[in-house]
Amino acid sequence: MAKLLALTLVGLVLALYKNHRSSYQTRLNAFREVTPVELPNCNLVKGIETGAEDLEILPNGLTFFSTGLKYPGIKSFDPSKPGKILLMDLNKKEPAVSELEIIGNTLDISSFNPHGISTFTDEDNTVYLLVVNHPDSSSTVEVFKFQEEERSLLHLKTITHELLPSINDIAAIGPESFYATNDHYFADPYLRSWEMYLGLSWSNVVYYSPDKVQVVAEGFDFANGIGISLDGKYVYIAELLAHKIHVYEKHANWTLTPLKVLNFDTLVDNISVDPVTGDLWVGCHPNGMRIFFYDAENPPGSEVLRIQNILSEDPKVTVVYAENGTVLQGTTVASVYKGKLLIGTVFHKALYCDL
Secondary structure (H helix, E strand, O other): OHHHHHHHHHHHHHHHHHHHHHHHHHHOOOOOOOOOEOOOOOEEOEOOOOOOOEEEEOOOOEEEEEEOOOOOOOOOOOOOOOOEEEEEEOOOOOOEOEEOEEEOOOOOHHHOOEEEEEEEEOOOOOEEEEEEEOHHHOOEEEEEEEEOOOOEEEEEEEEOOOOOOOEEEEEEEEOOEEEEEEOOOOOOHHHHHHHHHHOOOOEEEEEEOOOOEEEEEEEEOOEEEEEEOOOOOEEEEEEHHHOEEEEEEEOOOOOEEEEEEEEOOOEEEEEEEOOOOOOEEEEEEOOOHHHHOOOOOOOOOEEEEEEEOOOOOOOEEEEEEEEOOOOOOOEEEEEEEOOEEEEEEOOOOOEEEEO
């Protein structure tokens, strides 16, 4: 009887493992191959070799990049050096990046590990850059004032909170206020790995301000990119491992109500909102297995989606760019400026193309 019980338990464990393994492969899109979609006149951005996980383009064409991210389970081509914030002027004929000096002694530059970024411009045209930072595997939001003439960032404040254990991306709505995605419920790396493998869908979105902090949306399988519509009425949330983008209605008290969901055959990462049309530009991973289990002989590909009229009954989704990893590996973000498409990656290079 004891042997039968033991065999039954072993059988159940094996069945659960097989079921979770199959689900895990499906969530990672493990078997998808890329169908290339090319754009004219594409050039690699000079000076970016270790990723541009997120980027923000100001109305004047100045562009911030967060680069050098070290993220658990993800490849890094320069793991010993801290991350940086880079600046590029898209109005130049052959734009190249330069590092922004961080001013002030309130931030440990040696452990700077920037992830998602977002900008907020005040009424007096002061530009604030909010940066998700992972010093020593923790999660903070660093608030900077952009000093354009000096080409530097003045560090103003570090924000931490128990409801922000694993921040991925943010959408700024004030100098110290934002929506943030937690891509995991747990902060501990071991628990995070099991949370992801089992597909627990415990990640969430938090509203933060100096006066109020609250969870405003939850139940996501790796909440990732986040953006806000041009009119400020809607919040867009990318659910990476469920291959979904959620549309939420935003209310005066900053709470969110689910409105609709779009499904895709790719892992959706960061979301950029077109400043002219309001279209969504999304950096995507066509095969997530190649991101989390890096093989230089079989690198992760890149994909960029454009979503038009997302609030309509029939949004138009277009694959604008797709590549198998020979040029660009692991696209996370895409944004547009005056007929140019700028594409960033989690650990590789960055590209700009004519549309």
